[in-house]
Amino acid sequence: MPIEDRGDANVLTHALAKDTLSRLRDVETEQVEFRKGLVKLGRICGYEIIDGAMETEFVAIETPLTETTGERVKGLDDVVIINVLRAATPFVEGLLKAFPRAKQGVISAGRDEEAGMNDDGEFPITIDYVKLPEIKPEDTVIVADPMLATGSTMCTVLDHVTDEAPDDVEDLFVLSAVSAPDGLLRVGEQFPDADLLTVAIDDHLDDDGFIVPGLGDAGDRAFRTT
Numbered sequence: 001m002p003i004e005d006r007g008d009a010n011v012l013t014h015a016l017a018k019d020t021l022s023r024l025r026d027v028e029t030e031q032v033e034f035r036k037g038l039v040k041l042g043r044i045c046g047y048e049i050i051d052g053a054m055e056t057e058f059v060a061i062e063t064p065l066t067e068t069t070g071e072r073v074k075g076l077d078d079v080v081i082i083n084v085l086r087a088a089t090p091f092v093e094g095l096l097k098a099f100p101r102a103k104q105g106v107i108s109a110g111r112d113e114e115a116g117m118n119d120d121g122e123f124p125i126t127i128d129y130v131k132l133p134e135i136k137p138e139d140t141v142i143v144a145d146p147m148l149a150t151g152s153t154m155c156t157v158l159d160h161v162t163d164e165a166p167d168d169v170e171d172l173f174v175l176s177a178v179s180a181p182d183g184l185l186r187v188g189e190q191f192p193d194a195d196l197l198t199v200a201i202d203d204h205l206d207d208d209g210f211i212v213p214g215l216g217d218a219g220d221r222a223f224r225t226t
Contacts, residue, residue: 003052008184009196012052017044021177021199025215031224035090038146038222041177041199042094049142049173049197050076050098077101078138078170084109084145084157085129087219091146091177103139105132107157117150117209121182125156135165141172146218148176148198149211151186158191173197177218180204180211 003010023029024037054073061070079102083092086108096102107130111123135141143161148154154174165172172194174187179198182205188196202211210217220226 002048003197006201008181008188009179009198009201011201012045012048012197012199014044014048017041017048017199020044021215024177025213027216029221031221035222038090038177038218039094039097042091042144043097044094045175045177045197045199046095046098049140049175053171053173053195054140075138075140075170078136078140079103080105080133080135080139080141082107082132082141082143082157082161084143084153087146087217087222088144090222092144095142095144095175099142102142103133105161106130107132107160109153109157111150111153111209113208121150121205121209122186123150123152123209125152127156127160130160132161132164135161135169137166137168138170139165140170141165142175143173143194144175146177147211147214148174148179148183148187148196149205150180150209151183151190154183154187155190158187158194162191171195178202178211178214 004013020041056071057074059070059072061068079099081102082105108128115124174194174196176198178200206212
């Protein structure tokens with residue numbers, strides 16, 4: 001089964017997704033291959049969402065030889081992908097290969113590393129830019145960020161998304177490559193209607209709020225910054 005319920009989140013168990021994530025974790029993976037890996041992982045995740053969470057319908061088809069019945073995925077034109085800048089940019093590039101007609105939104109959000117985590121394990125979050133498309137009830141909304149650590153950034157982003165989305169939106173997915181238990185718990189408590197999807201649930205957060213074993217800072221590794 002491509003999507004496995006693990007309680008706090010659903011884990012995408014595709015073998016190629018796990019292989020790609022393992023390559024992303026490797027400290028020897030350089031910038032270009034890291035970025036390509038995020039694109040590849042986004043594409044795999046998109047296909048798995050289609051296979052595991054979207055419905056199909058039977059349609060009449062006329063082939064060059066005869067009439068027959070085919071099967072099509074419902075709702076591929078009703079997808080909204082929210083890119084949490086900047087680390088999610090290559091991840092979303094891959095998602096768009098699975099959902100080429102998706103509407104796109106962007107939210108530039110970052111945590112204040114200098115301030116550090118408070119006693120509740122949260123960071124102050126700065127939002128620099130928000131541009132969201134119209135979200136309709138029938139839409140499947142995918143909020144993508146490769147790393148779900150403390151959940152501080154994602155909860156702030158979801159505040160903006162849910163303010164714009166109708167209450168009866170069809171599906172709301174929070175998609176990450178790597179997640180920490182703390183972040184999954186926080187997002188799940190604050191946004192119980194969101195479906196949390198991840199390729200891996202890692203062990204813990206360190207004292208600086210980084211996922212362990214993790215894969216480092218996805219944005220820095222993809223864009224060669226520090």
